[in-house]
Amino acid sequence: xxxxxxxxxxxxxxxxxxxxxxxxxxxxxxxxxxxxxxxxxxxxxxxxxxxxxxxxxxxxxxxxxxxxxxxxxxxxxxxxxxxxxxxxxxxxxx
Amino acid sequence: xxxxxxxxxxxxxxxxxxxxxxxxxxxxxxxxxxxxxxxxxxxxxxxxxxxxxxxxxxxxxxxxxxxxxxxxxxxxxxxxxxxxxxxxxxxxxx
Amino acid sequence: xxxxxxxxxxxxxxxxxxxxxxxxxxxxxxxxxxxxxxxxxxxxxxxxxxxxxxxxxxxxxxxxxxxxxxxxxxxxxxxxxxxxxxxxxxxxxx
Amino acid sequence: xxxxxxxxxxxxxxxxxxxxxxxxxxxxxxxxxxxxxxxxxxxxxxxxxxxxxxxxxxxxxxxxxxxxxxxxxxxxxxxxxxxxxxxxxxxxxx
Amino acid sequence: xxxxxxxxxxxxxxxxxxxxxxxxxxxxxxxxxxxxxxxxxxxxxxxxxxxxxxxxxxxxxxxxxxxxxxxxxxxxxxxxxxxxxxxxxxxxxx
Amino acid sequence: xxxxxxxxxxxxxxxxxxxxxxxxxxxxxxxxxxxxxxxxxxxxxxxxxxxxxxxxxxxxxxxxxxxxxxxxxxxxxxxxxxxxxxxxxxxxxx
Amino acid sequence: xxxxxxxxxxxxxxxxxxxxxxxxxxxxxxxxxxxxxxxxxxxxxxxxxxxxxxxxxxxxxxxxxxxxxxxxxxxxxxxxxxxxxxxxxxxxxx
Numbered sequence: 001x002x003x004x005x006x007x008x009x010x011x012x013x014x015x016x017x018x019x020x021x022x023x024x025x026x027x028x029x030x031x032x033x034x035x036x037x038x039x040x041x042x043x044x045x046x047x048x049x050x051x052x053x054x055x056x057x058x059x060x061x062x063x064x065x066x067x068x069x070x071x072x073x074x075x076x077x078x079x080x081x082x083x084x085x086x087x088x089x090x091x092x093x094x
Numbered sequence: 095x096x097x098x099x100x101x102x103x104x105x106x107x108x109x110x111x112x113x114x115x116x117x118x119x120x121x122x123x124x125x126x127x128x129x130x131x132x133x134x135x136x137x138x139x140x141x142x143x144x145x146x147x148x149x150x151x152x153x154x155x156x157x158x159x160x161x162x163x164x165x166x167x168x169x170x171x172x173x174x175x176x177x178x179x180x181x182x183x184x185x186x187x188x
Numbered sequence: 189x190x191x192x193x194x195x196x197x198x199x200x201x202x203x204x205x206x207x208x209x210x211x212x213x214x215x216x217x218x219x220x221x222x223x224x225x226x227x228x229x230x231x232x233x234x235x236x237x238x239x240x241x242x243x244x245x246x247x248x249x250x251x252x253x254x255x256x257x258x259x260x261x262x263x264x265x266x267x268x269x270x271x272x273x274x275x276x277x278x279x280x281x282x
Numbered sequence: 283x284x285x286x287x288x289x290x291x292x293x294x295x296x297x298x299x300x301x302x303x304x305x306x307x308x309x310x311x312x313x314x315x316x317x318x319x320x321x322x323x324x325x326x327x328x329x330x331x332x333x334x335x336x337x338x339x340x341x342x343x344x345x346x347x348x349x350x351x352x353x354x355x356x357x358x359x360x361x362x363x364x365x366x367x368x369x370x371x372x373x374x375x376x
Numbered sequence: 377x378x379x380x381x382x383x384x385x386x387x388x389x390x391x392x393x394x395x396x397x398x399x400x401x402x403x404x405x406x407x408x409x410x411x412x413x414x415x416x417x418x419x420x421x422x423x424x425x426x427x428x429x430x431x432x433x434x435x436x437x438x439x440x441x442x443x444x445x446x447x448x449x450x451x452x453x454x455x456x457x458x459x460x461x462x463x464x465x466x467x468x469x470x
Numbered sequence: 471x472x473x474x475x476x477x478x479x480x481x482x483x484x485x486x487x488x489x490x491x492x493x494x495x496x497x498x499x500x501x502x503x504x505x506x507x508x509x510x511x512x513x514x515x516x517x518x519x520x521x522x523x524x525x526x527x528x529x530x531x532x533x534x535x536x537x538x539x540x541x542x543x544x545x546x547x548x549x550x551x552x553x554x555x556x557x558x559x560x561x562x563x564x
Numbered sequence: 565x566x567x568x569x570x571x572x573x574x575x576x577x578x579x580x581x582x583x584x585x586x587x588x589x590x591x592x593x594x595x596x597x598x599x600x601x602x603x604x605x606x607x608x609x610x611x612x613x614x615x616x617x618x619x620x621x622x623x624x625x626x627x628x629x630x631x632x633x634x635x636x637x638x639x640x641x642x643x644x645x646x647x648x649x650x651x652x653x654x655x656x657x658x
Contacts, residue, residue, distance in 0.1 A: 002441070002467045005433055010467065034166050034177075041467075044433065046141075047422075051430045054145040057099055057138065065096070065168055065177075072410050072466055074441055083410075083441075083466045090166055090177045091096045091104065091135075128260050128271075140235075148239045151193055151232065159190070159262055159271075184260055184271045185190045185198065185229075222354050222365075234329075242333045245287055245326065253284070253356055253365075278354055278365045279284045279292065279323075316542050316553075328517075336521045339475055339514065347472070347544055347553075372542055372553045373472045373480065373511075378629070378655045381621055386655065417655075420621065423610075427618045448598050448654055450629055459598075459629075459654045504636050504647075516611075524615045527569055527608065535566070535638055535647075560636055560647045561566045561574065561605075 002076055004083055007046040009058060010074075011037035011066065011082045034065045034090055037082065046086070056086050063093040096170055098177055101140040103152060104168075105131035105160065105176045128159045128184055131176065140180070150180050157187040190264055192271055195234040197246060198262075199225035199254070199270045222253045222278055225270065234274070244274050251281040284358055286365055289328040291340060292356075293319035293348065293364045316347045316372055319364065328368070338368050345375040378452055380459055383422040385434060386450075387413035387442070387458045410441045410466055413458065422462070432462050439469040472546055474553055477516040479528060480544075481507035481536065481552045504535045504560055507552065516556070526556050533563040566640055568647055571610040573622060574638075575601035575630065575646045598629045598654055601646065610650070620650050627657040 002010050014036045039062045045053035058064060071084030096104050108130045133156045139147035152158060165178030190198050202224045227250045233241035246252060259272030284292050296318045321344045327335035340346060353366030378386050390412045415438045421429035434440060447460030472480050484506045509532045515523035528534060541554030566574050578600045603626045609617035622628060635648030 001470045003470050004467045005462070005465050008466060034168055047430065048145055049143055049425055051424055051428065052145065054141065067166060072443060074410055074466070076469070086099070089099050090102060090168070091098045093170070094095045094097050128262055142239055143237055146239065148235065161260060180193070183193050184196060184262070185192045187264070188189045188191050222356055236333055237331055240333065242329065255354060274287070277287050278290060278356070279286045281358070282283045282285050316544055330521055331519055334521065336517065349542060368475070371475050372478060372544070373474045375546070376471045376473050377658045379658050380655045381650070381653050384654060423618065425613055427612055427616065448631060450598050450654070452657070504638055518615055519613055522615065524611065537636060556569070559569050560572060560638070561568045563640070564565045564567050 002041055002074065002081065002083070004041055004043040006043050007056060007086045008043045008083050009039050009056065009086055009089070010041040011064065011071075011084060012040050013037045013080065013082055014063075035068050036063065036065055036093070038063055040081065042086075058086060058089055058092060064089045065091045065093060096135055096168065096175065096177070098135055098137040100137045101150060101180045102137045102177050103133050103150065103180055103183070104135040105158065105165075105178060106134050107131045107174065107176055129162050130157065130159055130187070132157055134175065136180075152180060152183055152186060159184045159187060190229055190262065190269060190271070192229055192231040194231045195244060195274045196231045196271050197227050197244065197274055197277070198229040199252065199259075199272060200228050201225045201268065201270055202251075223256050224251065224253055224281070226251055228269065230274075246274060246277055246280060253278045253281060284323055284356065284363065284365070286323055286325040288325045289338060289368045290325045290365050291321050291338065291368055291371070292323040293346065293353075293366060294322050295319045295362065295364055296345075317350050318345065318347055318375070320345055322363065324368075340368060340371055340374060347372045347375060378417055378450065378457065378459070380417055380419040382419045383432060383462045384419045384459050385415050385432065385462055385465070386417040387440065387447075387460060388416050389413045389456065389458055390439075411444050412439065412441055412469070414439055416457065418462075434462060434465055434468060440465045441467045441469060472511055472544065472551065472553070474511055474513040476513045477526060477556045478513045478553050479509050479526065479556055479559070480511040481534065481541075481554060482510050483507045483550065483552055484533075505538050506533065506535055506563070508533055510551065512556075528556060528559055528562060534559045535561045535563060566605055566638065566645060566647070568605055568607040570607045571620060571650045572607045572647055573603050573620065573650055573653070574605040575628065575635075575648060576604050577601045577644065577646055578627075599632050600627065600629055600657070602627055604645065606650075622650060622653055622656060629654045629657060 004010050039058050042056045045055045066089050070088035071082045074081045074083055098104050133152050133154055136150045139149045160183050164182035165176045168175045168177055192198050227246050227248055230244050233243045254277050258276035259270045262269045262271055286292050321340050321342055324338050327337045348371050352370035353364045356363045356365055380386050415434050415436055418432050421431045442465050446464035447458045450457045450459055474480050509528050512526045515525045536559050540558035541552045544551045544553055568574050603622050603624055606620050609619045630653050634652035635646045638645045638647055
């Protein structure tokens with residue numbers, strides 16, 4: 001099992017079709033595309049200045065939307081995961 | 095439903111006509127153009143150093159003006175939203 | 189009405205003649221030119237680390253000098269405004 | 283009158299002759315040239331994290347040496363001033 | 377023996393086959409590849425602002441995944457180690 | 471007299487011969503060359519977050535070694551000085 | 565004698581043979597090579613926000629490994645030293 005450190009979480013990525021409607025890159029668009037995934041493990045929390053930990057806002061099993069370029073891909077036990085910081089999670093899908 | 099994390103909010107963008115009056119780009123203008131939208135969901139608040147949360151200043155239903163290049167576009171349930179941090183909200187229209 | 193957030197203020201810009209005396213750009217001058225305006229709305233204050241707000245130093249009606257390249261231009265109700273952070277206000281004209 | 287905000291001060295610049303002795307630019311010299319001026323107004327002080335103000339170290343009337351590239355030039359009432367942060371003041375001439 | 381300082385840890389790197397399946401570099405992939413290793417020594421902890429130390433989350437003997445480009449390679453007693461900060465450890469393999 | 475502000479000190483530079491032994495610039499050397507000088511005036515101290523001052527570690531008369539590229543050269547009363555921050559002092563020669 | 569300031573230490577560098585085995589620079593290696601040295605003097609400690617000093621973790625006589633590109637070379641009394649911050653010390657060799 002992968003146990004993320006601090007404010008990191010492990011995500012099982014949900015594959016998305018990457019076809020854009022027009023196929024044209026709009027250079028003046030500064031928006032980044034998000035991606036969806038399922039949280040499979042959460043760290044022990046963000047370390048405060050006084051040495052205590054703040055528990056994360058997301059939990060195991062949460063369906064989350066996160067910034068596409070965040071995190072590190074990890075291959076473990078034949079499956080692909082993504083380890084990102086909770087701060088890169090934009091929203092939970094409920 | 096999209097539940098934003100921390101100090102993030104979900105905005106339903108109000109479409110604006112993008113015709114500039116003169117059609118000439120003024121290169122010495124460093125001003126960025128803002129956009130308008132309606133807040134449809136707010137996060138649990140900004141995390142303080144001591145682990146507490148500060149409630150956001152904007153509320154669901156607020157009409158807000160925000161920086162054009164802020165945030166991440168999210169497509170959810172057939173509608174387009176924008177997830178931005180409250181700090182990128184310039185003003186509430188009252 | 190525009191209600192700015194946090195430490196932001198809304199300014200009604202005072203138009204200035206942009207004729208320079210010599211018409212020559214001095215490339216070794218790193219000084220930026222300021223502009224003048226009238227404060228028409230102030231935010232609820234700067235957020236402190238403990239979650240409290242510090243009231244702004246400028247008030248509605250103040251005539252202020254601010255950095256030319258600061259802020260975001262906003263068109264509202266047929267008039268042009270500028271939303272800047274109080275930190276970009278250099279001085280109040282008394 | 284110009285009333286600077288926060289940790290800013292208003293300076294009346296003392297003109298200096300800009301003739302260099304050799305007329306040769308030494309490219310490996312990373313030193314910046316300072317300038318002299320007289321403080322004509324001081325702000326209410328630097329804002330501390332707890333919301334209190336720390337009074338400035340320089341006072342009205344002080345002759346100060348400051349970094350040449352600091353601050354913003356302001357024309358007011360037919361005279362030229364410079365608004366800089368106290369942090370850009372290197373020393374007081376006594 | 378190598379005794380790392382502060383929040384640093386000493387890692388014995390686990391060699392990995394570096395053959396990519398397709399052999400093609402995908403230029404739009406911003407993900408960094410992680411590596412695996414075994415912790416052989418941990419520092420005395422992260423120094424807090426008040427001068428106390430926060431003990432590290434990883435322990436000697438832990439199998440960890442860390443960012444490929446983190447740290448400094450050290451040759452000691454005929455063996456190669458890597459000294460990294462605990463913050464560069466992504467997850468512990470359990 | 472020059473009275474430096476905050477954590478700044480005024481140094482009378484000790485001239486050094488600038489002949490390198492080989493005359494060859496080694497491009498992979500990232501080391502910066504230090505210089506020596508005598509402290510002739512010290513500021514009132516570094517300002518802490520709570521508004522108090524921490525007295526400087528160096529004193530008037532100290533012979534110090536400092537980073538060559540630090541500070542601002544000041545000409546005063548026919549003599550050349552250097553105003554640097556105490557943080558740019560590497561060591562005191564005893 | 566050289567008395568380093570704050571969190572700085574003075575190191576007597578241990579010369580190392582600079583022959584690489586293959587003589588080929590691997591451009592995709594982002595690792596920096598460390599060096600070894602002996603601590604001959606330590607500063608009074610790192611200054612905390614409240615004005616107190618935290619004693620350094622390394623002591624006079626320690627054999628340390630440090631980042632190759634850290635610090636400033638100082639020639640004193642006919643011998644060459646390196647002044648670095650304790651933070652650039654990777655590990656103590658015991």
